[in-house]
Amino acid sequence: MNWLIPFHLIEQYAVYLDDNENNRATEATICNCSQNSIGRYCEYNFNFRKATPGNWLGQQTSNVLLNNYETLTRLVDGIVCPGADIFLEWRHICDGFTQCTNGADELDCHLLEFFKCETDEFQCRNGMCIPIEFAFDATSDCMDLSDEQALDVLHRKYHNCVTQSSFECDDQLCHKDQFSCGNGECVPWSAILNDKKDCSNFRDIAYICEVSNLASLTRGEWPSICKQTIELVPPLTNSSDCRQTLGHLLQTNPQQQLSELAVINLRTRCENSILYFEQNAFFAGLKMIYNRSIIERFFSNPSNSRKPVPKAPDLYYFTGAIVCDGISLNISEEIWFSHRELQELTSYPFFPLFHLICQKIMNQSLSNMKTENNLGSSISPSFYRCKNPQIACHYVELMTVISICQTVTSPSQYVSYAKLGDGVVDCADGSDEVSSDIRWSTFKCDLEGDNYACWVFQGDQLGENRLKDVRLHFHRYCDSIWDKMDGQDEKNCSHWMCDTGLYKCNRSGQCIERKSFCDGELDCDDGEDEVNCPQILQKWKLELNCNNNTEYFCITDEYIKNQSLNRSCISWHQVGDGHIDCIGARDERNVASCPDHRMVGDRFLTNPFLGISY
Numbered sequence: 001m002n003w004l005i006p007f008h009l010i011e012q013y014a015v016y017l018d019d020n021e022n023n024r025a026t027e028a029t030i031c032n033c034s035q036n037s038i039g040r041y042c043e044y045n046f047n048f049r050k051a052t053p054g055n056w057l058g059q060q061t062s063n064v065l066l067n068n069y070e071t072l073t074r075l076v077d078g079i080v081c082p083g084a085d086i087f088l089e090w091r092h093i094c095d096g097f098t099q100c101t102n103g104a105d106e107l108d109c110h111l112l113e114f115f116k117c118e119t120d121e122f123q124c125r126n127g128m129c130i131p132i133e134f135a136f137d138a139t140s141d142c143m144d145l146s147d148e149q150a151l152d153v154l155h156r157k158y159h160n161c162v163t164q165s166s167f168e169c170d171d172q173l174c175h176k177d178q179f180s181c182g183n184g185e186c187v188p189w190s191a192i193l194n195d196k197k198d199c200s201n202f203r204d205i206a207y208i209c210e211v212s213n214l215a216s217l218t219r220g221e222w223p224s225i226c227k228q229t230i231e232l233v234p235p236l237t238n239s240s241d242c243r244q245t246l247g248h249l250l251q252t253n254p255q256q257q258l259s260e261l262a263v264i265n266l267r268t269r270c271e272n273s274i275l276y277f278e279q280n281a282f283f284a285g286l287k288m289i290y291n292r293s294i295i296e297r298f299f300s301n302p303s304n305s306r307k308p309v310p311k312a313p314d315l316y317y318f319t320g321a322i323v324c325d326g327i328s329l330n331i332s333e334e335i336w337f338s339h340r341e342l343q344e345l346t347s348y349p350f351f352p353l354f355h356l357i358c359q360k361i362m363n364q365s366l367s368n369m370k371t372e373n374n375l376g377s378s379i380s381p382s383f384y385r386c387k388n389p390q391i392a393c394h395y396v397e398l399m400t401v402i403s404i405c406q407t408v409t410s411p412s413q414y415v416s417y418a419k420l421g422d423g424v425v426d427c428a429d430g431s432d433e434v435s436s437d438i439r440w441s442t443f444k445c446d447l448e449g450d451n452y453a454c455w456v457f458q459g460d461q462l463g464e465n466r467l468k469d470v471r472l473h474f475h476r477y478c479d480s481i482w483d484k485m486d487g488q489d490e491k492n493c494s495h496w497m498c499d500t501g502l503y504k505c506n507r508s509g510q511c512i513e514r515k516s517f518c519d520g521e522l523d524c525d526d527g528e529d530e531v532n533c534p535q536i537l538q539k540w541k542l543e544l545n546c547n548n549n550t551e552y553f554c555i556t557d558e559y560i561k562n563q564s565l566n567r568s569c570i571s572w573h574q575v576g577d578g579h580i581d582c583i584g585a586r587d588e589r590n591v592a593s594c595p596d597h598r599m600v601g602d603r604f605l606t607n608p609f610l611g612i613s614y
Contacts, residue, residue, distance in 0.1 A: 106323035176350035324358035526576030
């Protein structure tokens with residue numbers, strides 16, 4: 001057989017020829033691919049012009065950035081999924097977003113084996129169960145990393161998923177505020193909605209590549225998945241239909257557009273609302289509408305004749321199947337919203353369109369039931385029984401692995417354990433950063449830390465609330481690093497005893513490592529570790545006027561007022577004395593703090609006391 005298909009499918013076909021009653025074989029589909037394609041559905045490219053497999057492999061690796069993951073392939077079996085069959089992947093199963101038009105990917109999720117964990121197990125945010133002793137051990141075990149503190153170091157191994165496949169990339173599960181690109185890469189929903197970033201393989205804009213300003217023709221071809229999914233339109237003529245005309249404007253470069261002919265075709269062949277896209281991988285069931293009048297007004301301006309037509313659709317509407325709270329519903333009405341309203345969804349911590357649509361459906365159903373039962377709007381749904389067993393009285397997202405914000409009530413606010421102490425305030429009262437006294441963002445539950453942060457987080461899983469009793473270990477005092485707000489742990493250190501091998505700063509009493517001397521960074525508050533050091537970096541012109549052994553480069557108010565009578569230098573004894581002499585508090589960089597209670601450091605303390613990095 002001279003077909004470019006896998007051998008196991010050839011064997012199935014041979015069985016079919018031998019025995020027509022073999023039902024499994026008769027259901028198999030085998031495609032005769034063209035010369036440059038291979039695979040069951042001809043989904044892979046193969047270059048026959050290379051003489052040897054070695055040459056072919058070399059050509060593939062040299063062009064890895066041009067064709068990485070350029071095929072849109074289904075990665076899930078056993079589910080009948082109309083509308084999304086070609087791009088369904090395992091990450092879509094029970095993720096809260098309906099991909100299949102029949103809702104099959106979101107049904108019977110309670111039957112998944114990891115839906116409920118045992119008492120000695122930790123439940124990941126995605127529902128996966130791991131042994132409780134694996135939680136917060138500085139090694140991620142949950143596919144969504146929710147068993148560890150949200151640190152950049154845990155995500156580094158996924159940075160190369162775009163160009164290099166690995167087991168980690170195959171297991172990577174994106175967060176709710178991210179879109180899965182199918183290869184381990186995760187792109188924030190907000191960046192996609194604002195057209196600031198797409199998947200490197202353009203999976204998020206499959207079938208609709210022409211609406212993105214980030215995907216464009218290269219040497220006459222569309223990149224990656226766009227090449228496979230875009231429906232190319234024929235050259236524009238006076239007989240082109242409505243969709244072909246709009247496709248011409250969206251898919252071609254401005255220099256190649258026939259804008260005058262396109263406007264004539266649109267006016268004579270299109271309704272004012274043009275339905276352009278029927279299918280997309282971005283949001284199943286979403287229809288995209290262009291307004292003909294807006295396009296005509298755009299080209300009525302002569303200066304726009306060679307400009308690209310605005311690519312973003314003017315309106316969207318949803319209709320079709322959706323799964324709300326585990327119940328499959330078929331929406332016959334059209335739920336409309338504008339492009340501006342779609343972009344406003346970036347204010348949510350995740351892409352909420354499904355949840356908002358479900359909430360609208362639930363509210364409408366409850367309103368109808370209240371009307372039928374003559375119930376006032378003040379009656380809570382929990383006080384009556386739903387007449388329609390297919391509609392749930394409550395629509396509440398199941399939240400797992402959560403910690404309640406301490407003082408936020410009406411309504412209560414929750415945050416994932418993985419977000420505790422990650423340096424980003426998620427709770428309105430800031431309690432997710434663990435302590436109002438300790439700068440918890442300096443405590444990392446990672447392999448390089450002292451394991452104290454891991455020990456604190458593990459307590460909640462063992463029934464011990466260690467978060468309320470967080471204390472600073474003694475070895476973190478007087479070490480020149482601010483662990484408490486405003487550096488309270490680095491004050492009054494004159495009588496502190498340093499460990500063997502550490503150097504005790506003469507004036508501040510802080511303990512620093514000897515390798516910190518002459519490294520270009522002030523470790524002692526008064527900078528004595530940088531006095532009498534050889535010049536490492538090229539100095540500023542004004543800095544050359546200072547004696548490095550006795551003076552510190554400093555732009556003072558007096559120097560700015562009169563540069564003839566004053567010098568841009570102060571005595572080293574004035575550094576770290578608690579009095580700001582230099583503009584920006586450069587002389588008190590290890591003593592003064594900005595309004596965020598952190599050390600000025602390499603920032604610039606302005607008036608009225610705002611820390612600015614420079």
